[in-house]
Amino acid sequence: MKVALFVTCLADHYFAEAAADAVRLLRHLGCEVSFPNTQTCCGQPAHNAGMAEEALKMAEHTSGVLKDAEHVVVPSGSCAAMITKAYPALGLGNGPSSRTWELGAFVRRHLDIASLGRGLEGRSVAYHQGCHALRELGLETESIELLEGAGAHVVDWPSATECCGFGGLFSTKMPPVSTAMADAKLDSLPQVDWVVSGDPGCLLQLSSRARRTGNDLRFRHLASVLWEAADGRA
Amino acid sequence: MDVRSRDYADLARTIIEDTPGVRKAVSGATAAFDAARRRAYAEIDAEAWRRWAEGVKNHVLTHLDQYLEEAEARLQENGAKVHWAGNAQEARHIVAELAQARGVRSVVKGKSMLTEEIELNPALEERGIHVYETDLGEYILQLLDEAPSHILGPAIHRSLEDVQALFADRLGTAADALPDDLAAAARTELRARFQEADMGVSGGNFLVAETGTLALIENEGNIRLTTSLPRIHVALVGIEKLLPTFGDLAGFLQLTARAGTGQAIGCFVSLIQGPATAPGDDGPEEVHIVLVDNGRTDVLADEHAWETLRCVRCGACLNTCPVYKQTGGHAYGWVYSGPIGAVLDPGLLGLEQTAPLPFASSLCGACFDACPVRIPIPDLLLHWRRAAQARGLTPLSERAGLKAFTAMATRPALYRYLGRVGPRLAGSSLFRRLPVLSGWTEHREPPEPSPRRFRDLWSEGIGE
Numbered sequence: 001m002k003v004a005l006f007v008t009c010l011a012d013h014y015f016a017e018a019a020a021d022a023v024r025l026l027r028h029l030g031c032e033v034s035f036p037n038t039q040t041c042c043g044q045p046a047h048n049a050g051m052a053e054e055a056l057k058m059a060e061h062t063s064g065v066l067k068d069a070e071h072v073v074v075p076s077g078s079c080a081a082m083i084t085k086a087y088p089a090l091g092l093g094n095g096p097s098s099r100t101w102e103l104g105a106f107v108r109r110h111l112d113i114a115s116l117g118r119g120l121e122g123r124s125v126a127y128h129q130g131c132h133a134l135r136e137l138g139l140e141t142e143s144i145e146l147l148e149g150a151g152a153h154v155v156d157w158p159s160a161t162e163c164c165g166f167g168g169l170f171s172t173k174m175p176p177v178s179t180a181m182a183d184a185k186l187d188s189l190p191q192v193d194w195v196v197s198g199d200p201g202c203l204l205q206l207s208s209r210a211r212r213t214g215n216d217l218r219f220r221h222l223a224s225v226l227w228e229a230a231d232g233r234a
Numbered sequence: 235m236d237v238r239s240r241d242y243a244d245l246a247r248t249i250i251e252d253t254p255g256v257r258k259a260v261s262g263a264t265a266a267f268d269a270a271r272r273r274a275y276a277e278i279d280a281e282a283w284r285r286w287a288e289g290v291k292n293h294v295l296t297h298l299d300q301y302l303e304e305a306e307a308r309l310q311e312n313g314a315k316v317h318w319a320g321n322a323q324e325a326r327h328i329v330a331e332l333a334q335a336r337g338v339r340s341v342v343k344g345k346s347m348l349t350e351e352i353e354l355n356p357a358l359e360e361r362g363i364h365v366y367e368t369d370l371g372e373y374i375l376q377l378l379d380e381a382p383s384h385i386l387g388p389a390i391h392r393s394l395e396d397v398q399a400l401f402a403d404r405l406g407t408a409a410d411a412l413p414d415d416l417a418a419a420a421r422t423e424l425r426a427r428f429q430e431a432d433m434g435v436s437g438g439n440f441l442v443a444e445t446g447t448l449a450l451i452e453n454e455g456n457i458r459l460t461t462s463l464p465r466i467h468v469a470l471v472g473i474e475k476l477l478p479t480f481g482d483l484a485g486f487l488q489l490t491a492r493a494g495t496g497q498a499i500g501c502f503v504s505l506i507q508g509p510a511t512a513p514g515d516d517g518p519e520e521v522h523i524v525l526v527d528n529g530r531t532d533v534l535a536d537e538h539a540w541e542t543l544r545c546v547r548c549g550a551c552l553n554t555c556p557v558y559k560q561t562g563g564h565a566y567g568w569v570y571s572g573p574i575g576a577v578l579d580p581g582l583l584g585l586e587q588t589a590p591l592p593f594a595s596s597l598c599g600a601c602f603d604a605c606p607v608r609i610p611i612p613d614l615l616l617h618w619r620r621a622a623q624a625r626g627l628t629p630l631s632e633r634a635g636l637k638a639f640t641a642m643a644t645r646p647a648l649y650r651y652l653g654r655v656g657p658r659l660a661g662s663s664l665f666r667r668l669p670v671l672s673g674w675t676e677h678r679e680p681p682e683p684s685p686r687r688f689r690d691l692w693s694e695g696i697g698e
Binding site for chain 2: 007009011012013014015016017019020023024035037038039040041043045046047048049050051052057058061116131132135162163165166167169170171172173174175176177178179180181182184192204205206209212221
């Protein structure tokens with residue numbers, strides 16, 4: 001199966017190893033992975049800021065970059081939602097929307113894999129549900145099934161589905177509110193080995209706030225954890 | 235109340251930093267409401283109910299003139315007097331004139347956001363008429379001289395300790411009085427006010443066009459007393475509150491209660507069919523319905539924002555909103571707060587006065603899932619954001635920054651080149667001084683860039 005990776009601007013620069021792990025995982029699962037080199041950003045920052053013209057330019061650019069891709073896999077639920085939900089609303093209904101997947105959903109639903117291996121045996125994990133994956137794409141169980149399928153214990157985290165407070169530009173426009181939201185999530189965390197999320201933006205928000213408050217929790221991108229699940233590395 | 239929505243960011247900061255008790259009180263109370271709503275939705279086919287309710291409200295809003303005329307005719311047949319108020323000033327004038335002409339000295343009120351919106355209380359007090367709020371939360375706020383911070387729980391930002399101290403001082407209750415004792419003290423105090431009041435003022439949850447029935451939902455019984463004990467009852471009702479039929483009302487009473495408090499139906503539902511008709515009958519001698527526009531027609535004319543008028547004021551979007559939870563309603567600077575306020579206030583007041591509100595959201599989408607009438611709040615937030623950007627109501631640096639980013643990100647070679655150095659600067663002192671980015675580092679460490687970008691790893695070859 002041919003898959004184009006849309007790495008996203010945040011993963012490219014801040015979660016490069018996790019994105020590489022996504023490539024390793026997809027190849028391991030038999031996919032032929034390509035990386036269209038002219039890709040940049042999906043355009044969500046402009047879209048969510050209400051900059052309609054700029055959002056359209058970015059969406060057109062990305063649609064062009066991905067026009068020949070059979071399947072597009074994105075290591076971010078938020079950016080995947082931008083491509084699948086917002087592009088049609090911007091008038092780009094014939095773009096890559098219907099062929100684009102968030103990583104966990106692609107593995108669990110499209111490749112129909114229930115267990116990648118037992119590489120997460122004995123690990124306790126808090127899974128942060130990214131809002132756009134959860135509420136725009138309706139992805140609630142896919143990644144959790146993969147984590148549990150590999151032996152991880154996904155803990156009951158009362159605020160797992162609550163927003164981390166990132167919200168892109170929101171995090172810098174309303175810093176006290178944004179960080180109070182992160183605190184609400186972090187304060188309710190049970191004891192775990194890792195906090196895992198499929199969204200780079202949420203991970204940046206939560207880990208940056210945790211470091212500021214002297215919290216040494218370990219935050220990991222879903223892609224790295226799933227590769228570890230498949231590869232069996234400790 | 236003065237509109238302070240332009241100061242949202244500052245108001246929110248002050249609340250979070252200076253009054254941490256507000257965040258605690260609001261988070262706790264909204265979490266309980268939200269959990270109750272989820273349970274109550276799970277008991278029914280909530281999606282089907284919500285779609286039905288959306289359809290009914292859309293039908294009303296697209297035939298509003300017809301239903302308003304029908305409602306007026308039925309109300310008059312029932313013996314109620316109908317008044318039309320185009321704006322807040324007219325609405326205040328109608329009620330104040332009514333009161334004065336009838337020698338009213340004292341008014342009891344049920345909770346009504348619309349009376350807050352039109353600032354009714356000061357207008358009555360100016361004429362020497364005493365106004366007593368009778369909802370427990372509103373009563374607390376009247377003693378504190380504060381505005382409501384939530385549609386359903388107006389004093390949600392106040393803790394039990396706050397109320398214990400207030401009532402000990404004003405009503406002479408024990409410093410550690412239990413909630414039941416506090417409510418009993420307020421009840422005793424208010425009972426006298428009910429008995430002496432000449433006029434009761436209420437809002438209205440729904441107005442049925444078919445039957446001219448005014449419906450009110452509550453849990454305390456104070457609205458029942460307000461609308462039945464004094465000789466005059468005045469209800470202020472927004473023109474969007476209409477329902478076509480009595481059958482529709484049956485559905486909306488249940489859905490609104492489930493959405494707002496998780497109840498199957500409110501403890502008290504008052505269906506008001508007009509004044510007492512014969513001597514000796516219960517009920518007021520006069521019933522007046524004041525139908526208030528105050529900007530609603532303008533919202534209805536907006537091809538996107540009109541959907542906001544489906545709102546039944548249940549508060550479900552506030553209860554589920556992670557942004558609202560951190561501050562409560564006062565940060566929003568006007569009567570309607572939370573997600574619905576962020577899309578309704580720009581429509582009612584204009585964007586110039588409210589521009590920061592549509593940006594007071596992380597666009598998490600929880601509000602849409604909670605809304606019993608499926609108002610697409612996230613889409614409407616984007617709608618108002620686009621309008622704010624187009625009209626230059628956002629910081630110039632923000633617009634310039636996004637334009638520059640777009641210019642760069644649509645030129646892949648430039649993007650690749652700048653991407654090599656940009657994130658490295660994130661940890662530097664320069665990053666902390668840039669206006670947009672200093673908002674990040676004020677409360678958070680700078681993000682840690684990967685040692686090598688993904689695209690560099692890719693070009694070198696990623697082995698298994």
